Every structure is written in structure tokens, then in C-alpha cells.
Amino acid sequence: MDLNIKRKSTKTPFTGSLVDAYPHDLQMYKIPPTENVTLQEFETLALERVTLLRTLATATTLKGLRLYSEEWTDYVIGELRAQGLKYYAKLCATTSCGSADTDLQARRKDHIAHFILRLAYCRTEELRRWYIARELELFRMRFIIMRGEAVDAFFKLNNLRYTNISEEEQMEIISNLRESTAHSNIDNMKFYKVKFYEVLDLVRARKVYLSGGYAYIPHKDFVSVLSAQYRTHLKQSLAVACHHLGEIEQDERLVNLLKGLHQSYSGNDYSNSKSALPIESLDSLSMKSFPLCMRQLHEQLRSVHHLRHGGRLQYGLYLKGIGVTLEDSLRFWRDEFTKMMELDKFEKSYAYNVRYNYAKEGSKKNYSPFTCLRIINETVGPGDCHGCPYRHCDVAVNDIVDMAKKGHFQIACSRYFDAVHNSDLGLGINHPNQFFEESQKIVKGDVKLEPKSEAKQKLAKKEVVDDLDGINFDEDLE
Numbered sequence: 141m142d143l144n145i146k147r148k149s150t151k152t153p154f155t156g157s158l159v160d161a162y163p164h165d166l167q168m169y170k171i172p173p174t175e176n177v178t179l180q181e182f183e184t185l186a187l188e189r190v191t192l193l194r195t196l197a198t199a200t201t202l203k204g205l206r207l208y209s210e211e212w213t214d215y216v217i218g219e220l221r222a223q224g225l226k227y228y229a230k231l232c233a234t235t236s237c238g239s240a241d242t243d244l245q246a247r248r249k250d251h252i253a254h255f256i257l258r259l260a261y262c263r264t265e266e267l268r269r270w271y272i273a274r275e276l277e278l279f280r281m282r283f284i285i286m287r288g289e290a291v292d293a294f295f296k297l298n299n300l301r302y303t304n305i306s307e308e309e310q311m312e313i314i315s316n317l318r319e320s321t322a323h324s325n326i327d328n329m330k331f332y333k334v335k336f337y338e339v340l341d342l343v344r345a346r347k348v349y350l351s352g353g354y355a356y357i358p359h360k361d362f363v364s365v366l367s368a369q370y371r372t373h374l375k376q377s378l379a380v381a382c383h384h385l386g387e388i389e390q391d392e393r394l395v396n397l398l399k400g401l402h403q404s405y406s407g408n409d410y411s412n413s414k415s416a417l418p419i420e421s422l423d424s425l426s427m428k429s430f431p432l433c434m435r436q437l438h439e440q441l442r443s444v445h446h447l448r449h450g451g452r453l454q455y456g457l458y459l460k461g462i463g464v465t466l467e468d469s470l471r472f473w474r475d476e477f478t479k480m481m482e483l484d485k486f487e488k489s490y491a492y493n494v495r496y497n498y499a500k501e502g503s504k505k506n507y508s509p510f511t512c513l514r515i516i517n518e519t520v521g522p523g524d525c526h527g528c529p530y531r532h533c534d535v536a537v538n539d540i541v542d543m544a545k546k547g548h549f550q551i552a553c554s555r556y557f558d559a560v561h562n563s564d565l566g567l568g569i570n571h572p573n574q575f576f577e578e579s580q581k582i583v584k585g586d587v588k589l590e591p592k593s594e595a596k597q598k599l600a601k602k603e604v605v606d607d608l609d610g611i612n613f614d615e616d617l618e
Contacts, residue, residue, distance in 0.1 A: 220232065232281060261401075284360055333356055335354060410573040530543070
């Protein structure tokens with residue numbers, strides 16, 4: 141891949157016409173980009189693509205929505221718009237072939253970002269599996285919404301020699317198509333005739349009409365044929381990218397970005413709080429508005445009047461993020477620690493670290509509270525009580541522990557949020573301070589909740605667990 145990175149934010153030249161390079165909204169990403177991009181744009185496009193793929197994952201695993209259903213698609217598009225990714229929302233909502241300037245720029249960003257993420261996700265089997273699964277979901281969603289000339293143009297541009305059957309042939313077998321096809325209102329639906337072995341997944345599920353060794357596939361299901369080809373293409377492309385990774389990483393500007401991209405945080409910045417929070421309210425707030433990781437640290441501090449360095453750092457920055465001032469923070473830590481040590485020892489050994497968190501000592505950098513991914517990946521030793529309790533401790537119940545056992549730690553945290561607030565919000569928790577912020581909206585009445593009935597709670601739990609159990613994470617690499 142020939143992505144040339146420039147430091148200066150000048151206009152990037154492009155060899156050739158954007159119309160010729162990007163004639164269609166949907167791409168198979170067979171030709172890598174060759175234009176120059178600035179380092180800033182490189183990072184921005186990478187983070188936006190990761191946000192897009194995470195939104196797809198959240199729609200299925202956290203919200204429990206059925207893949208490619210209307211509710212699933214609406215949620216994804218709505219989230220993309222809410223996060224400022226309107227160009228992705230447009231590409232996912234309508235697929236066309238044309239040359240409008242806004243369309244061309246969206247296609248360009250989509251193309252470049254896909255190839256950037258290949259470099260970030262080709263490193264390990266686990267990363268490749270996640271990336272392929274998400275990119276396939278994106279591809280299938282965008283193909284399913286295509287209509288009319290956009291489909292024909294896509295086939296022609298990608299040299300796909302598939303044509304839909306004639307109206308006469310369709311009418312001859314219309315009764316068989318109705319009986320064997322899961323979709324309703326097939327009279328105006330295009331059907332394709334392919335060898336049955338190209339769609340064994342549809343044959344296995346008895347979703348197609350078979351005759352003379354051919355399968356008759358409706359447009360909405362034809363994506364199965366293309367998905368198989370696209371999966372193979374992605375697997376091969378990731379292998380090539382991994383082989384050349386050493387050459388790319390000779391540029392030290394890209395190494396840290398690419399290695400840390402999967403764990404990057406793209407949500408709100410909680411380094412500065414908009415309002416002050418009195419420390420006298422921490423005990424009551426911790427019972428409902430603290431995520432379990434922070435509630436555990438608070439209760440440990442209140443119990444033994446001490447936290448090790450990792451716990452002090454994790455909890456101290458969290459308190460800063462929810463609005464505890466430097467003066468109150470010093471008083472809070474001082475009051476607890478001096479219950480088991482002299483005041484002089486606290487001032488000499490611990491006060492500096494509190495001021496350091498608030499950019500008043502050392503490098504005076506305005507540190508942000510730890511994200512969920514940072515906390516999940518913390519190294520926790522004997523006697524430590526920081527880190528993620530769903531990963532590092534045997535604390536949780538029912539579906540919460542089910543999610544934790546399967547490694548879905550942030551989903552477990554979301555389940556904990558719903559359990560504490562008797563809600564069915566299914567928030568995508570990515571940050572402990574987000575947990576606090578959303579909880580306070582409920583406590584203050586800014587968000588109105590309808591308490592879940594017992595039957596609804598059981599149904600929601602079953603649907604989510606069944607969906608997760610039904611996902612074959614190895615399928616995308618077979």
C-alpha cells in the first residue's frame with residue numbers, strides 16, 4: 141500500500157479524477173490508495189473507521205438487535221449521525237453511483253480508512269477475526285439497501301458476471317419462489333441464478349429454490365455470494381499487509397497509532413468537569429452512580445483508609461472527572477490516609493500525586509480519567525483492587541457474570557448499570573465517567589425510565605445471551 145504521510149496540512153494532490161477513482165458508493169477495496177495524506181487526516185480517518193466498526197458491534201452484542209434488521213440498521217445510522225459521522229451514515233443509508241462532490245469525498249474517506257485499518261488489524265489472529273467480522277457486516281448492510289441501477293453498476297464495476305433472471309422465467313417459477321423464499325412481496329424482487337454450491341449457507345437454511353443444480357436467490361440474499369468472495373479477499377489482503385508490516389513501521393510516527401488503534405478511545409473527554417461535586421456526597425453517589433470498578437475502590441478506601449498506587453491513580457482521576465476539585469480531593473485523601481498514618485507522611489509521600497493528577501506538579505499535563513479499555517488492560521497484582529472487576533475479580537451475578545465469563549467486560553458493565561437503575565437502556569459503556577454521567581441524568585430526572593417488568597427482564601436476558609451464543613466468531617476465518 142502506497143500511503144504517503146505528510147506532516148504539513150496542505151491540500152493533498154491526487155493523481156487522477158475522483159470520479160474515475162470512486163464511481164460507486166460500495167467498494168470491494170481491491171485497489172489501494174496512492175495519494176498523499178497528512179498525518180492528521182490519517183489519524184482522523186482511522187479513528188472514525190474504528191468508531192464505525194464499534195457501532196456495528198454494539199448494535200448486535202450490546203443492544204441485542206438482529207443483524208441487518210430494520211431496527212439494527214436504524215440504530216447504526218442514528219448512532220453514526222449522533223457521533224458526527226454523517227458521511228458514513230449517508231453511505232450506509234443510501235447506496236448510489238454518481239459524481240456529486242459530497243459523495244466523492246465520502247467515498248474517498250471510506251476507501252482510505254479501510255486500508256489504514258488493515259495495517260492496524262493484521263497483527264494478530266484475534267484482531268483479524270474482529271476486523272473481518274465487522275467489515276463483512278458493513279458490506280452486507282450496504283449491499284442489502286442497494287436498488288436498481290446501483291446494483292447493476294456495482295456488478296459491472298467489479299466484473300461480477302451475475303445477471304438477474306428474466307421476468308418471463310421468474311413468472312414461470314413464481315409459485316416455487318414464493319414457497320422457498322423467506323421474503324414477502326417477491327413479485328417486484330430481482331432473482332439471480334447461480335450454482336448451488338456458491339450459496340451453501342442458504343441451501344442449508346432452506347432459503348432458496350433449487351432446480352437443475354442452480355439456486356434462485358432474491359436480491360436481499362444474493363449478498364451471501366459476494367460475502368464469501370469478500371471474506372476470502374480480506375483474509376488474503378490482511379496476510380499481505382502483515383507480511384509488509386515491518387516496512388510500514390519504519391516510520392515511527394505511525395507505530396504507536398497503529399498498535400494502539402484497537403484500544404483507542406473516541407468518546408467524550410472527561411479531563412475537565414463542568415461542575416464541582418462536594419466530597420460529602422461521594423458515599424451516596426457510589427451506591428448507584430459509580431461503576432463497579434470505582435465503587436469497589438471507594439469502599440476499599442473507606443474500609444482500610446489506603447489504596448495502592450494503581451488504585452489511587454485510577455480512582456483519583458475518576459474523581460477529578462466527575463467534578464471533585466483539587467482542594468476537596470486533597471482533603472478527601474488526607475482525611476482517609478491520616479486515619480492510619482501521620483499527617484507529615486501523607487504530605488511527603490502522597491499529596492504530590494494528588495496535585496500531579498490536577499496538572500499542578502511535574503509535567504503539569506492535564507491527565508484524563510482512565511477509559512474502560514485502559515482499565516481492562518491494567519496489570520493487577522495480589523492485594524490490588526483496581527482494574528476491571530469483571531475481568532480481575534469474581535464479582536457479578538446472573539447475566540452479568542455470563543458476559544464477564546465470555547470476555548464481554550464492557551457489556552457486563554452495561555448490564556450492571558441496568559440492574560442498578562432497573563432500566564433497559566443497554567448503554568454502550570466505554571468510560572467510567574460516562575457511567576456516572578448517564579446515572580446522574582436518571583437521578584436528576586433528565587431521563588425518564590419505564591421500569592422493566594419481570595417478564596421483560598427475563599426475555600431481554602435470554603435474547604442477548606442467545607444472540608451471543610449464536611455468534612460463531614471463527615466463521616469469518618473459515
